[in-house]
Amino acid sequence: MDNITLIGTVSLLNLLAVLSPGPDFVMSVKNSLNYSRKTGIFTAIGIGLGLCIHLAYCAAGIGYIIATSAAVFTVIKYAGAAYLIYMGVGSIIAKKSIIHISNEKKAVDITSFQAIKIGFLTNVLNPKAALFFLGIYSLMINGETPLYVVLIISLIIVSTAIVWFTLVALFFTQQKIQLAFLRFESVINKSFGGLLILLGVKLAFTKSY
Numbered sequence: 001m002d003n004i005t006l007i008g009t010v011s012l013l014n015l016l017a018v019l020s021p022g023p024d025f026v027m028s029v030k031n032s033l034n035y036s037r038k039t040g041i042f043t044a045i046g047i048g049l050g051l052c053i054h055l056a057y058c059a060a061g062i063g064y065i066i067a068t069s070a071a072v073f074t075v076i077k078y079a080g081a082a083y084l085i086y087m088g089v090g091s092i093i094a095k096k097s098i099i100h101i102s103n104e105k106k107a108v109d110i111t112s113f114q115a116i117k118i119g120f121l122t123n124v125l126n127p128k129a130a131l132f133f134l135g136i137y138s139l140m141i142n143g144e145t146p147l148y149v150v151l152i153i154s155l156i157i158v159s160t161a162i163v164w165f166t167l168v169a170l171f172f173t174q175q176k177i178q179l180a181f182l183r184f185e186s187v188i189n190k191s192f193g194g195l196l197i198l199l200g201v202k203l204a205f206t207k208s209y
Contacts, residue, residue, distance in 0.1 A: 003149045007156070010136055014157045017132055018164050023084055023199050027122045028165045030091060030192045031115060032172040039115040040169025046119025048162040053124050055154045058133045073127055080125035081204035087118075088196030091189050119165075128206065133157075 018024075024047050032040030065072055110118075123129060141150060171177065 003146065006140055006145070007149060007152055010140060010153050011156050011160070013136065014160055018161050022128075023122050023126055023196070024119070024161070024165065025168065026192060026195055026199065027087070027118060028168045029172050030189075030196075031110075031118060032169040033178070033188065034091075034094070035109045035115070037169055037173035038112070039110055040173060041166050042112045042115035043119035044162050044165030044169060046116035046121075047123045047165055048119075048158045049116065050120045050123025051129070051158050051161055052154075054129050054133045055157065058130070058137045059150065059154075076125065076127045076130070077203060077206060080127060081200040083121055083125050084196050084200030084203065087122075088193040088198075088200060091193030091196060094189050094193075126203070128203070 028040060028043050028047070031043045141153070
């Protein structure tokens with residue numbers, strides 16, 4: 001496979017993975033609706049930073065250890081599941097907020113660092129992401145792949161996630177969307193919370209490969 005085809009193939013597979021609903025998407029939408037556009041964007045940045053960690057240890061070969069060691073996989077799996085369940089419970093019991101539609105900001109928002117941390121932890125504690133990138137590295141990238149190709153692929157993977165989840169934040173902070181959220185905030189928060197808990201439970205019962 002030539003380098004152009006390799007970059008295109010990996011980019012397409014990554015795009016399909018990013019567009020697939022999962023913990024990253026749920027958390028991105030949740031933060032955008034519950035807080036602000038800025039918070040949604042910084043959550044997207046956090047998700048991108050989480051991907052950097054996955055890419056780094058897969059490139060270093062540590063991803064293979066995670067995939068083949070039941071103990072390591074189990075620790076990461078339960079840590080990720082616990083985090084998702086924790087965030088889900090928090091969403092379910094969250095009090096109704098006050099949104100000022102005119103300036104698209106909430107009276108109470110979280111800091112940019114907190115948003116980045118949420119996005120980062122949501123992504124980096126997902127062992128399925130590690131296995132996805134390990135699969136890419138195992139099947140398509142080897143020691144003969146030029147460094148610049150690996151760097152281009154890594155840049156595309158991270159930037160695709162940041163751009164996509166930034167678009168998600170921009171969409172879900174439009175005035176009409178926010179007005180709809182105000183009407184059904186309690187139901188939406190409980191729905192997102194339940195979904196995060198279900199994702200956490202599903203992750204907890206995920207078997208290692």
